[in-house]
Every structure is written in C-alpha cells, then in structure tokens.
Amino acid sequence: MLETLKTTIENCKEQRIVNLFVIIDHDFIEEIWMRRAQIPSFHHSSGLLQLRFSVNPSKKWQMVCNIPRPGETTLYNWKREIVSWIKKSSSSPSQREKMIDNLNRFWVEVVEIAYSKARSYSDFNSFMMSKIINSIWGYNTLFVRLSEISQVLTNGFEFLISNLRTYTDVLARTDQALLSHGISTGVSSNSYNKAPLWLHCKCGSKAPISPSTRRKLSFKGSCMSCKKELTLDLNGPHDRDLSKVISYLSPRAIAIPLLLSRDLEISCYCSGKGGLGYLTDANMISKHLGIRWPLTLVWGSKDVYRGIAQNQALDAIHMEIPNAESRLQELRSTNDEYRTKIQDLVNKRTELANAGSSLQSILEDIFQLKEEQRRIRREIEIIEKGTNILNLSPCILDYAVNFGMVDTQKQWCRHLLENGNLASPVYFNQKNCNSEVEEDDNKRRVFI
Numbered sequence: 454m455l456e457t458l459k460t461t462i463e464n465c466k467e468q469r470i471v472n473l474f475v476i477i478d479h480d481f482i483e484e485i486w487m488r489r490a491q492i493p494s495f496h497h498s499s500g501l502l503q504l505r506f507s508v509n510p511s512k513k514w515q516m517v518c519n520i521p522r523p524g525e526t527t528l529y530n531w532k533r534e535i536v537s538w539i540k541k542s543s544s545s546p547s548q549r550e551k552m553i554d555n556l557n558r559f560w561v562e563v564v565e566i567a568y569s570k571a572r573s574y575s576d577f578n579s580f581m582m583s584k585i586i587n588s589i590w591g592y593n594t595l596f597v598r599l600s601e602i603s604q605v606l607t608n609g610f611e612f613l614i615s616n617l618r619t620y621t622d623v624l625a626r627t628d629q630a631l632l633s634h635g636i637s638t639g640v641s642s643n644s645y646n647k648a649p650l651w652l653h654c655k656c657g658s659k660a661p662i663s664p665s666t667r668r669k670l671s672f673k674g675s676c677m678s679c680k681k682e683l684t685l686d687l688n689g690p691h692d693r694d695l696s697k698v699i700s701y702l703s704p705r706a707i708a709i710p711l712l713l714s715r716d717l718e719i720s721c722y723c724s725g726k727g728g729l730g731y732l733t734d735a736n737m738i739s740k741h742l743g744i745r746w747p748l749t750l751v752w753g754s755k756d757v758y759r760g761i762a763q764n765q766a767l768d769a770i771h772m773e774i775p776n777a778e779s780r781l782q783e784l785r786s787t788n789d790e791y792r793t794k795i796q797d798l799v800n801k802r803t804e805l806a807n808a809g810s811s812l813q814s815i816l817e818d819i820f821q822l823k824e825e826q827r828r829i830r831r832e833i834e835i836i837e838k839g840t841n842i843l844n845l846s847p848c849i850l851d852y853a854v855n856f857g858m859v860d861t862q863k864q865w866c867r868h869l870l871e872n873g874n875l876a877s878p879v880y881f882n883q884k885n886c887n888s889e890v891e892e893d894d895n896k897r898r899v900f901i
C-alpha cells in the first residue's frame with residue numbers, strides 16, 4: 454500500500470518519498486504470532502496447517518532479535534509439511550506440479566537466501582519480507598531494526614521522559630474514557646504509570662520500568678526473564694545525557710508513532726488492525742504533547758480468493774460464509790435437543806429395566822436418535838472446518854503457492870488503484886492473474 458501511494462504521489466508531484474519499514478524485533482519470542490504460521494488445510498481437523506517454531510520455555514522472555522535463526526532441520530521439516538499439504542490438497546497432477554513449482558521458486562528465491570544471511574530469528578523474518586518487497590516486487594523500502602533505531606530517537610526519549618506526567622495522565626484518562634464506551638485498547642491498567650520505554654537487560658530480555666516514587670528522573674523495573682532489578686538513573690550531572698544508555702532503550706508500542714513523528718517527521722504511518730488501540734492512545738497523547746500526528750492508515754481488507762484449501766472447503770459445505778454460520782447455529786441447537794431427548798430415553802430405559810419391562814422398542818428409539826445425532830455432528834465438524842478455512846487470513850505462503858509472489862502483488866495494487874476502499878474485500882482475479890478482468894465478473898465467481 455505504501456509503495457503504491459509513493460509511486461502515485463511521485464508520478465504527479467516533484468516530491469521524493471522514503472518508505473521506512475520498522476521491524477519490531479524487540480517483542481518477546483513467547484508471543485504466539487512470532488512462532489506460528491497458519492495455512493488453510495482441509496486435511497487437518499481444525500482446518501489449519503500450523504508451521505511452528507518451538508522455543509525452550511527458559512527462553513520465552515527473550516527478545517526476538519536475540520533468538521538465533523531456526524535450525525536447518527526445522528526449515529527442512531516446514532518445507533516437507535508444505536509439500537505434503539500441496540499433495541493432499543491439489544485436485545489434479547498438473548495443479549500439483551504448478552504449486553510445487555511455485556513453492557520451490559519461493560523457497561530458493563526468498564526463504565533460502567534470507568536464511569543464509571540471517572543471524573537472528575527476527576533477521577530471518579525481515580530478510581524474507583525485504584526480499585519479497587525489494588527484490589521480487591522491485592520496490593525500495595528501507596527496512597530498519599527497532600532495536601537499532603533508538604540512537605536517532607534520543608531527543609524524543611528525553612522529551613517523553615520530561616513530559617512523563619502528561620503522558621501517563623492522558624493515557625489513563627483516554628483508556629478509561631474508551632472503556633466506559635465498551636472499547637478496550639489492549640493497554641493494561643498497570644501500564645499507566647510505566648515509562649514509555651523498555652530497558653534492555655544483558656540476558657537478552659527487557660524490563661518495563663516505572664518512575665521511582667522517591668527520586669525524580671529515576672526509573673526501575675524487573676527483567677522479564679532473569680528478574681534482575683534494572684535501574685535507569687538520570688539524576689547525576691553527567692547522567693542527563695541519554696546517549697550513553699540509548700542502546701539499552703527501546704520504545705513501547707504507544708511511543709513508537711510519537712517518536713517517529715516527532716524525530717523523523719514522518720508524514721504517513723501505516724499499521725495493522727492489531728495496532729488500532731495503541732494508535733488511539735498515541736493520537737490523544739500527541740495532541741496534549743504538541744506532537745504533529747501523521748496521516749494514519751490501516752488496510753483491513755480481507756482477501757477473497759479460491760486457493761486449493763478454500764476450494765475444498767467450498768465444495769464440502771456448498772454454501773457461502775454467512776449461510777454457513779447460521780446453518781452452524783441451527784445445527785448446534787438441534788444437537789442440544791437430541792442430547793436432551795437421548796438422555797430422557799436413557800433415564801426411561803433404566804426405569805423400564807428396573808421394572809422388568811421389555812426394552813426392545815426404547816432401544817430402537819435410542820439407536821435411531823443416536824444415528825441422527827452422529828449425522829448432525831459430522832455436518833457440524835465439516836462446516837466448522839470450512840468456516841475456519843474461509844475466515845482465516847493466511848500466511849503469505851498460501852499466496853506464494855497458489856498464485857506465485859508476482860501475481861499476488863498485482864492483485865493488491867489493482868484493488869488499491871481501481872477500488873481504493875481499505876475496508877472492502879479484495880476479490881482476487883483467478884481466471885488469468887496477468888490480465889485485467891471486470892470486478893463484477895470476479896464477484897460473481899468468488900463466494901463470500
């Protein structure tokens with residue numbers, strides 16, 4: 454989206470634009486989104502094939518920039534799982550061949566090159582993204598590690614620390630006002646009195662720090678991993694200067710857009726849907742601290758396409774998502790009714806047995822109801838699996854295998870330039886990915 458915007462603006466104005474992608478490499482490896490990629494799969498009971506990266510529990514509070522890249526066996530096993538998924542999911546030998554070919558190209562041109570250069574787990578992830586964006590798509594986005602950006606934000610850190618009272622007051626007030634309207638920004642109330650930065654520990658983790666109640670400009674907190682008490686004391690005459698400790702500091706989520714705007718003067722900030730809560734808080738804080746707020750964009754569109762797993766799901770459930778969801782509700786309540794009916798008959802059977810009466814007819818009734826119930830449960834399982842597949846926003850691998858990387862980018866660009874709505878679904882043209890097709894035609898062919 455940012456590259457499409459940049460090209461469009463540069464084509465009509467004499468302005469040069471730099472797109473900066475900040476890699477959030479100071480998050481904990483414990484976060485599930487760091488260690489799990491999901492691909493839709495009709496051959497898994499949940500409807501999802503999950504590629505996982507397991508981490509020793511003793512390392513769970515390490516920052517991703519300090520986690521080594523995965524071992525070669527892990528990489529080999531991921532590829533093996535994907536190949537097996539393609540073999541089970543493809544509908545014809547020619548389709549299978551094309552998808553294996555797409556996978557191999559993605560693996561050689563993206564995964565293996567990124568892997569060979571990566572030192573850390575976060576490098577591996579970001580090198581893959583930069584490989585796709587800058588090599589395959591030919592853009593020139595600048596990728597920067599958040600863990601290495603603090604130096605250029607030193608002024609901003611000092612500014613936020615000297616305005617800490619306003620920062621924390623506005624944060625608490627905004628969150629409470631939103632909560633009173635039933636909106637949670639995801640910021641926990643015990644963060645209100647925290648400084649807007651993390652203090653890194655020598656063990657590879659970091660500590661949330663709070664201002665000391667006794668000493669002004671003194672902060673302390675306990676390391677999330679080794680529990681060591683870390684202190685940041687800015688009271689001494691030579692301690693005011695943050696530059697000596699800056700490599701041990703990184704901004705918390707709310708401070709990131711504030712610092713990028715204040716110190717780098719960014720004009721546009723693009724985030725995922727998950728960042729909306731933090732952005733709302735940051736926006737309010739920016740108003741009170743006099744920091745100019747950049748144009749903020751969130752592209753929340755859902756991609757609608759028929760990959761191999763989506764095809765199998767639609768063929769199995771024979772209906773669109775809204776109908777599938779109401780059918781599911783219907784089936785679940787019928788299932789509950791059957792459970793009650795069967796339980797009543799089982800109780801009655803016990804009474805009849807105790808009275809020495811014949812059980813033949815009641816056993817036949819129970820058998821009949823159980824058969825019906827099994828049929829309902831099978832249908833529930835299939836529709837649940839189908840809706841999981843169709844509701845998933847899959848890992849980029851699903852796109853790479855089904856369309857190849859180049860076609861995926863063309864589809865997104867086409868949506869942005871021809872439709873431009875950042876909330877409406879992106880209907881993938883699947884007749885021929887390289888040619889333009891009327892969108893109405895597309896809507897008819899794709900279920901949603």
Ligand SMILES: [Zn+2]
Pocket residue numbers: 654655656657658659676677678679680681
């Ligand atoms: Zn530590």
